[in-house]
Amino acid sequence: MKIEVGSAHPLEFATPALVVGCFEDDKDQLYHACDAALGGLLTRLAESREFTGKNGSARLLHTLGKLPAERLLLVGLGKKKDVSAERLRQGAGNAVAALRGARVASFSSALHHAVAFPAAAETAAVGMLLGSYSFEQYKTREKEQRFAFDTVTVLLESGQEAQVERQALERAGIVADGVTLARDLVSHPGNVVTPAYLAQAARDLAERNGLECRVYELEELERMGMNALVGVGKGAANPPRLIVLEYRGGKGRPVALVGKGITFDSGGISIKPGAGMEAMKTDMAGSAAVFGTLEAAARLKLPVNLVGIVPTAENMPDGNAFKPGDILTSFSGTTIEITNTDAEGRLILSDALHFAKERFKPSAMVDLATLTGACVVALGHEASGLMGNDQRLIDALKRAGEETGERVWPLPLWEEYGEVMKSDVADLKNAGSRDGGAISAGWFLKQFVGNTRWAHLDIAGTAWNDKARPYAPKGATGVGVRLLIEFLEAR
Secondary structure: OEEEEEOOOHHHOOEOOEEEEEOOOOOOHHHHHHHHHOOOHHHHHHHOOOOOOOOOOEEEEEOOOOOOEOEEEEEEOOOHHHOOHHHHHHHHHHHHHHHHHOOOOEEEEOHHHHOOOOOHHHHHHHHHHHHOOOOOOOOOOOHHHOOOOOEEEEEOOOOHHHHHHHHHHHHHHHHHHHHHHHHHHHHOOOOOOOHHHHHHHHHHHHHHHOOEEEEEOHHHHHHHOOHHHHHHHOOOOOOOEEEEEEEEOOOOOOEEEEEOEEEEEOOOOOOOOOOOHHHHHHHHHHHHHHHHHHHHHHHHOOOOEEEEEEEEEEEOOOOOOOOOOOEEEOOOOOEEEOOOOOOOHHHHHHHHHHHHHHHHOOOEEEEEEOOOHHHHHHHOOOOEEEEEOOHHHHHHHHHHHHHHOOOEEEOOOOHHHHHHHOOOOOOEEOOOOOOOHHHHHHHHHHOOOOOOOEEEEEOOOOOEEOOOEOOEOOEEOOOOHHHHHHHHHHO
């Protein structure tokens, strides 16, 4: 969906549909003007409790020629005292859901007029753009009946501030494109998105944005001693790779973003149950978030240096696959006893984190991974797990999560959690007790970052929606992109 900007008064703008925000306990000037133009219809709807402005509600009305807009979409925002950026984003998502149901492809929005906080137009635009997303590339039937949004015209007041708003709306479109890239990558099936596919996607991303891209192939990884990454990918027909993307937009040491790129996770020899295994195509959502962030950062020309590092492999069982009981010598030299081949994400990340630390000496390092089912048990699907070795970095990511609605929740990394990861025959083992499993996995990663400021985001519960949410449809969420852009801008 494209964003256009209009400067007309909402009640003077001809459009297939006009989106207006409404509160339960307060009616603004635009609401009253719409009500008067429609002969008191909105008042009657409120009196009959057909539409009250309750949060999450929406009501589409035909204006029957009484307004230049053919339809009026009322979007409930709840009580005025409870309004927030996230509620506005959700309202915007609810608006496009209602318009999708009515097959209205182009519309105008005055939703942001209802609130008085900065960047309201941008916030609403992000919600509409993300809410309009759909992934139907593999559906071949009834193509002529398929619906797609065309254009949203955001109605701004004329004046000096309008130019600032226009720039903010351009930013919203760029960030939404980054999220869309991440969502698309996660949505493709595992027979399409392989390590080779991710490598080519990185090259394409680099070419269109002027980034540097380096892909380390299997033979190079073996010579370098990246035995944890190579070990995980040994059982697959598609060999593993290490992808490195560099964006130079500022001065000083870069921020390193490391994304887990398991393009399909069968569990390996410790194979997963068959039920639900198809969802394991999403095990590369961390890498998708890194790609989406670099896409947005480059187009926004953020004044920072970034390096994106993606270790990618398929975790498959065959005669060459790594086995429980094997001992791998990681890139750092640390030896790891394999007790469960389904704890493979931490293995490929261990090599990537050490590589990032040694090669780029980053000022900060953030990894994203669909790492543990234990994190889903702990936090459900409402927040990503957050761990790290630097409180300032943890606090900055938590603030970015609150600002963007991609919430994170800190978990401790006390040394006691590492007791279960100590091996009798090697330096570490890759899996311990189920108790505190998300934390012990984070503790494992911590062993490979040295003194680098580092944070780990476990997105296992937030990378995929089993049901639609206001501005995130059922399926891939693209989580991490908006959070990291907000975090980087705040730096």
